[in-house]
Each structure stands twice: as C-alpha cells, then as structure tokens.
Amino acid sequence: MRQDIDLEDEDDRDSIVRTFHKGAVLFKEGQPSDVAYIIKKGRVAIYRLVNNKRVGLGERGPGEMVGEMGAVGGAVRSSFAEAVAYTEALVCDQRLLRTMLLKSPRPVQLLTGYLVERVRALSEQITDRPSGNAFWSVCRVTALCWQGAVRSGAQDLSYAELSRTLKDILLLSQIEIDAVFDRLKKLRLVSLTDVQGSFSREDPLLGRKKPGTKFVRDRLLRLPDADNFLAVAKNVAREYRDRAEFGVDLEFFDLADFAREAQSSPDILYKKIGYREIPEELFFFHKARAQAYIEAMGLEFFRQARRPRLAAADLARIDDIVSVDNATLQEAFSALGFHKVAVALGAAGETAREKILKNLSKKIAAVVREEAAALGEPDEDEVADVEKELLDRIKAIKGLAS
Missing domain, CATH: 1.10.10.10 (Winged helix-like DNA-binding domain superfamily/Winged helix DNA-binding domain)
Structure with a gap:
C-alpha cells in the first residue's frame, strides 16, 4: 500500500534523507519542532541538560522515530538528539506527519494527542542528580x-x-x-x-486475635x-x-573530579596545565563567578603572573627545578656530568627542559640533547637515582644537606 511519503518525486528522494556523523546534533532543546526523523541506519541518543547535567532519556535505532512529539504537537524541542554513530535518517516534515495523523481513525488521533501531552508533562518533571553514575x-x-x-x-x-x-x-x-x-x-x-x-485479625467467634497474611x-x-x-x-x-x-551524566565537572577520573591529583593537574600539557579547550569558567572574581581581584592582578617559589627544602621532583636560581643549577649540572644531565632532560617536563638547556652552554646543550634522544625511554630506576642526586646537590649548595 502506498504511503504519503511515496508521493515524493524520484529526483527528490535523496533530498529527504540526511546523514549525521558521530557526535552530530540532530536538534537542540528549545529549537522549533518543524521535522521528525525516521532512523534508517545508526543510533541517536536523546537527552536533556538540567543544571549542567546531562540527563539521558534513551536511544533510538533503525526503524524508530525521533523528534515526532514536538513536530506533531507544534511545541519547541524538549530535548537534545545526538548521533552516537554514523546515522542516516529520513526527514518527515510537520505537514506529512499531520496528514498521516488526519487519515488515521479518530480514536488514534485522540490517543496520539493524549500521549503527546503525557510525554510533555513527564519531560518537565525530569530533574538532575548529583552524580553521573x-x-x-x-x-x-x-x-x-x-x-x-x-x-x-x-x-x-x-x-x-x-x-x-x-x-x-x-x-x-x-x-x-x-x-x-x-x-x-x-x-x-x-x-x-x-x-x-x-x-x-480478630476472630469474631473466639474473640481473640489471629495472625493474618x-x-x-x-x-x-x-x-x-x-x-x-x-x-x-x-x-x-x-x-x-x-x-x-x-x-x-555530568556535562561538566570540576578539577577534583577530573583528577579522580584520571587517577591523578589536582596538584599534578595544575602543573600540567601550567606546562600546557592539557588542551585549554577542556577547561571552562562559570561566567558569573569568574566575572565576580575578576572584579574582586582587580585587573592588575591578571596582567602579570609570578611563578610560586619553592624553598630548597621543598624540592621533590625534577620539574621543581624551575624554582631554582640559574647559578645554583649551573653548579649542580657541572658536578652531575653529561650523561646524568641527559637523563634528567629526558625525564623533565617541557618547562623544566627549557630551564635545563638554558643553563648549559650551546655546545654542551647540543651534546646533552643528542644523548637524551639516544637514550629513548628513560629507565625509571635510573631517573629516580639521577633525580635524587640532582636535588641533593641543589640542597647541598643551598646549605641544607651534606
């Protein structure tokens, strides 16, 4: 039996099929509901964002429809739809859906209207939760x-x-x-x-209570x-x-949650952010609170950044040498030797590497860089020994160790 959708011209058939790559958004909450989609291939996730939290409402697969409630009821979108895999979907506009509905029996029309209102009421009751799992x-x-x-x-x-x-x-x-x-x-x-x-229960004949079910x-x-x-x-x-x-699922989480997810600690993440080892697009600020903080601190506070200074006694790892003065580092490197400096260079972060090379002459820096490249992946035990010796030498120069 021929349906309304079959009335499209052969030349127009391809124009009513849309493709979405993984991660593409079919529609967003609050947008006009002018079309619905019948999924031919792939999968689509339906969710809402409530107070910065992603509330999953389920997934749709081949043969199922998404966006039909808004298109039939004429209201704005009440949720988001996102392709979780490469998806092909047949577009059904509002006119087609209403034509199909008008051709259906009257009880079906009434039932559809009731279901649309029911889903809309349930959607409004969706709340966020404090946890993503x-x-x-x-x-x-x-x-x-x-x-x-x-x-x-x-x-x-x-x-x-x-x-x-x-x-x-x-x-x-x-x-x-x-x-x-x-x-x-x-x-x-x-x-x-x-x-x-x-x-x-009380037995009316004996006048005493009996246990019930x-x-x-x-x-x-x-x-x-x-x-x-x-x-x-x-x-x-x-x-x-x-x-x-x-x-x-949390759409955003704070630095502590990020650290737990990465099985790390906020202190390490702060350093990695400073060394630009973590992409800046992963981090966001709450706009109102950020503006209030800027106002409280004053613009002058943000025009210059000073690296926190570590006392010599607090040096714990190779990357901490960025807080050591150049004269002390040059003396420590001279006593350490080329090979051990190369090991330290291979194990250091980007900022610490720059600090090491800066405190070597150009000729020695070239030799150390070449040897560090030849070493490849540094041996953990050797790195630990070199790290301890370097920090001990720095502390000795500062008069904190023998």
Missing part, C-alpha cells in the same frame, strides 16, 4: 552508612532506612535503588535478609566483605558508565 554513588553512600552502623555496634542496616537516605541524597527512585541492590546481591557484595511481618516488613542488609566492597563495586560501576540506559 548512580550505581557507584549508591555503593559509596551504602559504605558510609555501614561504617556508621558498625561504629554504633549494629550488625546490619535497615534496607528501608538506607533507601530513604539514598533517595534524599541522590534523588533516585526506589526502582533504581532496588535494581542496584539486586545487582550487588547477585555479585555477593551484599546480603539481604527478609524481616517478616503480619497483620493480625505475612508480608516482608523490612530487609536487613550486610556487607560480607566490607574492606573490599568499594574496590569491587568501583570496577562494576565502570561497566554501567558506558551503558546507554536512563541515567545522569
């Missing part, structure tokens, strides 16, 4: 509650009370909490014991291996992070 967040809060219970002498946790705590902190539903603990129970990371209860009043939760609970749960959480399920 609900599974890992539940595990962390559970571990903290367990520690508190153990300190107070308790041997188990009330599942009902723990659930209330998780709802208050993480804004999760009971269904999501139950799903997490079902998974933890299967992995034997937690044990759950049902606490039975029953409603009593039993029900699960609560569940008692225990961590069989509390010491390793978080370590194992963290590995499981990594599996959930890459799944395309309903959940929340």
